[in-house]
Amino acid sequence: MERIPILKMGQVLLVTIQIDLYDRLALSLESDLVQMVKKTSAKGVLIDISAVSIVDSFLGRIFGNIASMCKILDAETVVVGMQPAVAITLIELGLPLTGVHTALDVEKGMILLNSNIETDVDTTDDLNEDDNYAF
Amino acid sequence: MVYDISKLLQKKKKSIIELWIKNQLSEAGLREDLISNEEIRQQSEELVDSLVNNLTQENITEVNSPDFDDVKDILSGISITRARQGFSPRETGAFIFGLKNALLELLQQEIKDDKESLYEATIKINRLLDSFSIVTFETFIKGREEVIIRQTDEITEISTPVIRVWDGILALPIIGTLDSARTQVVMENLLQEIVETGSSIAILDISGVPAVDSLIAQHLIKTVSATRLMGAECIISGIRPEIAQTIVHLGIDLSNIITKSTLASALKFSFQSLKLEVKRIPVKTAQ
Numbered sequence: 474m475e476r477i478p479i480l481k482m483g484q485v486l487l488v489t490i491q492i493d494l495y496d497r498l499a500l501s502l503e504s505d506l507v508q509m510v511k512k513t514s515a516k517g518v519l520i521d522i523s524a525v526s527i528v529d530s531f532l533g534r535i536f537g538n539i540a541s542m543c544k545i546l547d548a549e550t551v552v553v554g555m556q557p558a559v560a561i562t563l564i565e566l567g568l569p570l571t572g573v574h575t576a577l578d579v580e581k582g583m584i585l586l587n588s589n590i591e592t593d594v595d596t597t598d599d600l601n602e603d604d605n606y607a608f
Numbered sequence: 609m610v611y612d613i614s615k616l617l618q619k620k621k622k623s624i625i626e627l628w629i630k631n632q633l634s635e636a637g638l639r640e641d642l643i644s645n646e647e648i649r650q651q652s653e654e655l656v657d658s659l660v661n662n663l664t665q666e667n668i669t670e671v672n673s674p675d676f677d678d679v680k681d682i683l684s685g686i687s688i689t690r691a692r693q694g695f696s697p698r699e700t701g702a703f704i705f706g707l708k709n710a711l712l713e714l715l716q717q718e719i720k721d722d723k724e725s726l727y728e729a730t731i732k733i734n735r736l737l738d739s740f741s742i743v744t745f746e747t748f749i750k751g752r753e754e755v756i757i758r759q760t761d762e763i764t765e766i767s768t769p770v771i772r773v774w775d776g777i778l779a780l781p782i783i784g785t786l787d788s789a790r791t792q793v794v795m796e797n798l799l800q801e802i803v804e805t806g807s808s809i810a811i812l813d814i815s816g817v818p819a820v821d822s823l824i825a826q827h828l829i830k831t832v833s834a835t836r837l838m839g840a841e842c843i844i845s846g847i848r849p850e851i852a853q854t855i856v857h858l859g860i861d862l863s864n865i866i867t868k869s870t871l872a873s874a875l876k877f878s879f880q881s882l883k884l885e886v887k888r889i890p891v892k893t894a895q
Contacts, residue, residue, distance in 0.1 A: 553839060557799030560837040561792075569833040576839035577806055 477502045479509045484516040491524050499535045510546045517586035518543050523554030533568035540573040549589050553582035613729050614663040625656050628710035642693050651686050658682050668732050671739035684747040691751025704744045708737040768794045770801040777878045778807045783816030791827035802840050809878045810835050813871050815846030825860045832865050845874035
């Protein structure tokens with residue numbers, strides 16, 4: 474069976490979907506990705522869907538689900554490179570993918586993820602400092 | 609005595625043309641601004657030639673005979689050019705009915721003494737020319753419809769320009785009402801342009817939209833959401849106080865959309881989020 478590769482780049486997992494997804498593949502991607510986030514304790518997930526030209530309500534929901542699941546596992550999801558036709562289809566299907574971050578291309582997605590991760594690190598640092606002051 | 613109408617017409621071709629052209633030129637609504645006398649003469653000669661050459665004693669009662677295809681082609685050509693030139697239906701009608709009058713006038717002159725033959729010939733010519741008139745009208749209307757379709761296409765093209773105001777900032781001024789079809793065009797153009805230019809901010813200026821109802825608001829929200837899905841930010845600007853009132857009264861929730869009152873303030877906001885700064889250059893005073 475086909476599998477979509479999940480690449481680890483530092484704190485970020487990179488998924489590039491090079492083929493049109495079908496339901497079973499999308500489901501296996503969902504479970505693989507969640508496993509991988511847990512295993513590598515990644516801080517961010519970047520999904521490149523620039524080659525995906527067809528989506529239906531099921532795939533739209535899968536993207537939303539992946540984002541929510543990763544959020545629970547403390548990883549931000551960014552979907553990048555969505556085709557205009559795909560965006561219009563998702564909107565018409567009533568799936569605006571509200572918990573998902575989006576970016577134009579992988580480069581901008583990475584910048585977005587890194588800034589989010591860095592601010593996370595900063596805030597924890599601040600908290601620690603506060604803790605130190607408190608003691 | 610049975611008259612052979614086709615032979616008669618062939619013999620009298622010259623005078624038919626003259627009569628017809630005289631009819632056309634004496635017509636009150638002659639459009640000298642749209643068509644010259646030479647052109648009228650040329651078109652008339654061509655049509656009469658083709659009609660007289662293809663007309664026989666047999667096919668005069670069969671208006672659908674393939675013999676008349678040539679005539680109909682010429683008629684359609686004339687009719688379509690006239691539609692594009694902006695002739696009115698009455699003027700185009702007068703053109704073809706002028707031919708009928710010319711033919712009937714000629715028959716009357718030629719078949720003076722035999723009332724019965726004249727009547728028969730008149731009926732036949734009437735039927736034939738009526739069917740030609742129908743062809744003329746059909747093609748005339750088709751020509752006008754083509755003009756209308758082209759204009760509609762042009763309007764949709766013109767009305768949705770996507771402007772690149774800065775590196776990474778697109779603006780889309782919307783003028784006129786937004787219906788579903790136009791929203792589709794606006795959305796497609798905007799998203800396509802975002803992909804092509806790699807812009808991260810799009811400003812949707814609605815100062816030219818006369819009124820916003822819940823449907824238009826829905827369309828706007830759709831466009832904004834689609835832009836967001838692409839990975840760009842969408843700002844709605846140019847919201848007039850009346851529109852703000854209507855939106856709130858209709859209970860439309862725009863709270864998760866960035867809205868600005870003017871294009872200038874939207875641009876300012878875009879500069880801020882792209883971390884750009886516009887500065888005034890200090891003027892050096894003359895010493």
